[in-house]
Amino acid sequence: xxxxxxxxxxxxxxxxxxxxxxxxxxxxxxxxxxxxxxxxxxxxxxxxxxxxxxxxxxxxxxxxxxxxxxxxxxxxxxxxxxxxxxxxxxxxxxxxxxxxxxxxxxxxxxxxxxxxxxxxxxxxxxxxxxxxxxxxxxxxxxxxxxxxxxxxxxxx
Ligand code: ZN
Numbered sequence: 001x002x003x004x005x006x007x008x009x010x011x012x013x014x015x016x017x018x019x020x021x022x023x024x025x026x027x028x029x030x031x032x033x034x035x036x037x038x039x040x041x042x043x044x045x046x047x048x049x050x051x052x053x054x055x056x057x058x059x060x061x062x063x064x065x066x067x068x069x070x071x072x073x074x075x076x077x078x079x080x081x082x083x084x085x086x087x088x089x090x091x092x093x094x095x096x097x098x099x100x101x102x103x104x105x106x107x108x109x110x111x112x113x114x115x116x117x118x119x120x121x122x123x124x125x126x127x128x129x130x131x132x133x134x135x136x137x138x139x140x141x142x143x144x145x146x147x148x149x150x151x152x153x154x155x156x
Pocket of ligand 1: 091092093094134135138
């Protein structure tokens with residue numbers, strides 16, 4: 001089921017999400033819905049916060065940018081290691097029409113649970129690293145426009 005994506009300045013986007021106690025049928029349904037909603041909007045990542053659910057769940061599929069990277073869902077994601085720093089352009093389904101350069105860690109190690117509740121560890125660089133950091137920020141109520149160095153005019 002496709003869910004509605006909240007748009008800035010919806011106050012829910014500034015809320016900090018809580019940890020998921022157990023990956024049950026409700027969480028699995030949420031993950032399915034989040035993938036469906038993300039694909040329908042042609043995004044490469046989505047956080048539960050963006051569909052009005054205050055739980056720590058993100059989905060990322062950067063295959064439109066790098067087809068070698070498989071889609072991933074992470075429950076209770078935690079960045080346990082950051083290395084380097086790199087600037088790159090970002091946009092967000094919750095902030096339509098705005099793009100900007102954001103400085104992020106170059107590579108990250110993310111730990112959490114997969115869609116079945118099993119422990120997961122991801123070592124990410126490039127677009128996957130950027131997408132994971134962007135989505136995990138959402139769970140802490142942080143938008144990319146809060147981190148932007150130069151605001152570009154709406155693209156196109
Ligand atoms: Zn976003």
